[in-house]
Structure formats: C-alpha cells, structure tokens
Amino acid sequence: MDTPARRAAAALLTALTLVGATLVGWALPATAATEPDEVTWSVQTADNANGQSRPNYQYELAPGQTVDDAIVVSNYSDRQLTFAVYAADGFLNEAAQLDLLPAGEESEHVGQWVSMAADEVTVGAGEAVAIDFRLTVPPNATPGDYAGGIVTSLGPADNGDGVQVDRRLGSRLLLRVGGELRPALGISDVEVDHRGSWLPWQPGDATVTFTLENTGNVRLSGTQTVSFAGLLGLGGRSSVSVDVEEMLPGSSFERTVELQDVWPMLRTTGTVAVDGAPVGEESEQPLVREDFALWTVPWSVLAGLAVVVGAVVLSRLRARRRRQAEDRRVAAAVAAAVAAHEPEPAPLP
Template structure:
C-alpha cells in the first residue's frame, strides 16, 4: 500500500505593520510683480484716499482737541493719504491741524445740522459757513462747493476739487475760495446758491468743503477735507420713482434630495425720478403658483440721488427645487428729509399709495418678478437610475425569454432531424424495420378511439400475432 499522504503544516507569516509616512506639505510662495507708482499715479492715489467728513448729526472738525476748546456740536476727524510707496506710517508724517466747520445761525435757522433749501429756477439764496481754528498756529484753507454722490457703502460723499462741477457745485459761489484763520479764531464765510433759469426740477446734493493739503519732506501728501451737506430742491413737477433692473434668480441645491437649497436673487435699484429716495425691500422666492414661498430679509436701499443706482444681492435659504423658481421683489420708497413724506403701502387693489411730499407728489410701490431654473438634479438622478434599472431588468428578461425560445426551437429541430434520419434508415433497410419478417413477436398496437373513449376493449382494435 502506498504510504498515506500527509499535508505539511501551514506556516503563518507574522503581519508586518509599516508606519504611514506623511509627506510634508510644501507651500509655494506667492510670486507677483512689484507695483511702481509714478508721480501722477501717486497724485491720483492721494486724491482717491481723501475723505470728506460730512456733517450729518452736527458740524465737523479735523483732529480731536481738548473738550474745553471745542464747541459741543463739533465732531473731529483726520484722514491721511500717503503718496510715498515707502511710507508705512502716515500718522508719523502727518501735519496735525485741527479745525471745525458748522452752519451759521441767522434768518435761515440756528443749530442746523446741514443746509436745506428749496428754490425756484432763476432764484438764489445766500447762506454762510463758520470755520474755527482749534490749533495754536494760523490755518490756511481752501473753500469750495462740490457735487454729492452715494458711495458703495451707502453714504453721501462729494467729488474732489479736480472734478468739473455739473450740478449744485456749478451753482455755488463763495465770497472767497481761500481763508486764513488765526489760532482760536472763527471766521464766517458767506456763499450763494443761484439756480439757473433752465434748471430741471428735483433734488440736488453737495457740500460746502474746506480743504487743507500739504506735502512734507518725506514726500507724503496729506489732504484733509471737512464739509457740511447741502440739500437743494428745485421747485417744479416732482416725479419720485424707483425701478428694479436686471432681476435674476439662480439656485444652488444640495446633495440631499430631501433638503432645500439656497436661491440667490440679484438686481439693481435705480432712481429714475428727480427726487432723492430711499426704500425698504421685500424679497420672496417660491415655486410655480407660489408653492413653498420663502421670504428673505434684505437691507434697506440707502438714499439715492436722481440717476443713481444700487446693486442688490440677496441669498434666500430654504428654497425648494421645484423645477421653476420665481422671485418677487417689492420696494417701499420713502422721501427722506421731506415734511409729510411717507412710505408707500400697497392697497387692496394692488395700487401703491404713499404719503405726500412737500409738493404733494405720490410714490407708488415697485414690484418686479423674474424666474429661473431650480432643477432637482439629485431627485432626477435617483428617478432616472430607478427607471434605468427597471428598463434593464425588462430587457434582461426579454433576452432570457428569447434565449429559452431559441434553445427549445433548436431542440425541437434537432429531434425532428433525428426522426427524419431514422425514417430514412428504415426506408433503406425494410427488413430491419419489420420485426415480423425476422420471426420476432409483433407488439400489441392499440388504436385509440377517435371519440375520446378510454374503453379500448369496446372501441379499440387489437392486433395480435
């Protein structure tokens, strides 16, 4: 007998743990080009960096001085613009000068926060500004009128002295364009506003500005401007109006098919009338027929002068992807600083109604709508995958059925071919085909009854040898 076969014992190799080697992250330094400023670019930078401190709650002054030396209504501020690229500490090179500006008291009013006048075309008015030197050295200042505009921060600012006047500044005339004020002294400077005969009715804004510019030995230019706002309304037909332009809505969904996404609504508010206007905002987003409507909080539109615009971007959380998403923006305009001005409220018939301004003008609500696609891609992918799987399963069943039918047909064809081959052999060898010729027994053959009866003895014919 052969010796039994023995399987050698298996040898288990010990698991060798290799430590994970983490390659250090190499941070590439940012490579850029150096900025070289030309003298002209430096001058432009200096002008761009100048800030006008406009007196909204009260008059203004340049640098904080002791409280005992300042009027209670004066506010101090200093802005330094460095034109030297190597200058890193503007305060170290700034010339500290302190002065204040405020409205003059007289027949036009006392303790005014700013200047507010309403004139007919061809009419003029004379007012005055008071400039106070809080320093211990004489102060030389330029004085001029400047047109106003709304900044990107929503605040009123004025153009620089190098900008050609086009509105209120073109109608401004001061008794002098330069003043010298002794330490601790105040100087009242008269100025006039003369409206041309062909001036368009509406609101105009600007300021009376005092400016101090200097350049020290280090090449640092310092320009400080302090001023008081001027609001002027030219009498005539007042047509305050706002418009919503370029309204669009986009949708950013989530991977979770059962969670809402974020809709982003963008548009521009433009003052298309001739009066300065501010506005409250209401932004709503919803599906077709207002389904699943969501309201968003939007900051108020700041005061816009005629012709100015304000870009708005509002993100609305909780919006559902209902294929088509609609956005509705409603503006509620107000007339700032006008007696009797009121905010607009929509009536039951959808028409806007508002409080009247100083000349009885009425402002209507502004309603704008737009729509965009909010396709639920995750849901579509899931549904598409399910439909695709169903179609694939049906196709596979059809293929399996067709293969089974082909197999059966082939088997039948093979059986028929074999039967035909047997018949052909029997025809070629009849002796082999008849067992009686060979003396063998003949099997019983029962012929069934065509009537379907199972009684073969009565209805059948038996053939025996």
C-alpha cells in the same frame, strides 16, 4: 462766543465729520516718508436766521430765489492754518455715502450755484472764522433735489508712503427746488443664479442681482423685496426684504440679494419690488416692480429617477435574457428528445 460747551460740541462735530471726510490721493515718485502735519479743525453751520445748531444745510427754494448763509471754521491746532474754501456737487460713492467732487473738478449744479465770500481763509490757533456764501437758484433750474457741500481744504500732505492726500472737511448742502416732484425708480439687468441641493428633501439657494436707479427728481429711500414662487405656486414662497439706502436723483447701484429655501419646481417665477418715499416722508408707496422667471430643474430628483429607471430597465433586460436562455435550453432539450424517439430508416435491398 467761544464757550467750553461750544468747544465740546465743535470737537464732537469734528470727530463725526472726520469719519465722512474725503481723502483724495494721487501717486508721487518715491520720496522720504514724512508724517502728515498733526492739525485738527472742524466745520459747522453758522447760527443765523436760517437756523440754530443745524447738522447741515437744507433749503427749499424756488427757481430764481437766493439765500445767504455762512460756514464756521474752527482751528484747534497750535498754529495758524490757511484753508481753501469752495462749494462742490455731491454724489453717492460705492458705499452709498454722500461724497463731494474733488477740487478742480467742475460742478454742474449746487457747486456752481454757490458763491463764496472768499476762496481762502486763514484761521489763527484756537480761533474760529465764519465765511459767508450765497446760494442762487437759476431761474431755469429743474425742480427736485440736489446735493452738494461747502468744503474746507488744508491741501495735500504726505501720508508716509509716498502718497499725498487732500485733507478736506465739509458740510453737506441739500437743496430742493420747488416744482413738480416725481419719485420714481427703475430696475434693470436682473440676473438670477439658482443653486439646488443634491439632497431631494432639502431646498436650494438663489442669488438675485439687479441694478436699481433713481429715475425721478427727489431723494428716495425705501424697502426692496425679492421673492420666489414655484410653478403654479407650488413649493411655497421665499422672500427677503432689505432697506434701500438714500438714493440721489440719477444715482444707480447694483444690488445683490441672497434667498434661501428655494425649491426647484421646474419653472420658478420671481419678483423684485421696491416701495419707497422721498427722504423725510414716512408713508412708502409702490415705486417699481420687475417680474422674472427661470428654470429651476430638480437635478437631484431627476438623477434619482434616472437611477430607478435604469435599475428597472436593467432588471427587465436581465429577466428577458434569462427567459431567452431558458427558452433556448427547453428547445434544445425537446429537439434532442424527438431525435431519440425517431425510428431508424430501413436498409435498402
């Protein structure tokens, strides 16, 4: 039944969903700019035996198992709308947010395993329509987590700049296929840039860049810690801990961590470590650790020592030259005195 409370909830869901909606654009030849149609609609999970008021679709199924469900499309516009409806695999975009493959791009798992009761649906103004679908897990499906979604697409519209966008709204679908779960992460391509201070009484900064990859078969989140320590533990330890966003199996991201108060202690060692757990579990465990080392030369100290050593050497050279000049002066004076006191030779007969 379409009650005011249900309409308000659906409107809120629309606003939230629009934030995560995928806009797929492609360039067109320059044409007269027109404003996109002002239409508003929402998608939400159907209330049925699978749950009530669900924020999205979440299933735990065994290989070969099937589940039937539905998605509700509500049209808040003042005219009839026709939507394409399809399932698509999910992936994490550069912002580490779940996105869905665009229409026409072939899915490999959830997008293939879902069959819609209809590929297209027409919804009258102010009406809502439920579209049934069936998810069938293949008997040979690999255990682990999969992500995808059920998408409604209104088709392309001109955004006013000669570019068209595919207006889509979807609800995410999270599937866990039963079997052995293997939470695992990998770290690679660790690079470190140390920037020392020219003031010897101040430490420097360091930037650590590395690639973090979910090499297991479950969605993971956790905490990454990057730490530094000087040679033999001198100079103390500098560390930074950062939350790791949800990572789908097979996804990888380049991570950058900035550390302060890193003292240049010639040979500095560091560690990148991640503690994590499958999404939904609270108890984290160590998943991966990568040690590294780098030369952190205290250039300011060495420059100061070079100045001091140079000054000492120059002072000694000057003192040596003064001594040599004094020795030459004394020798010349002695020679002159000796010559003055020598008797003149007698004249020959």
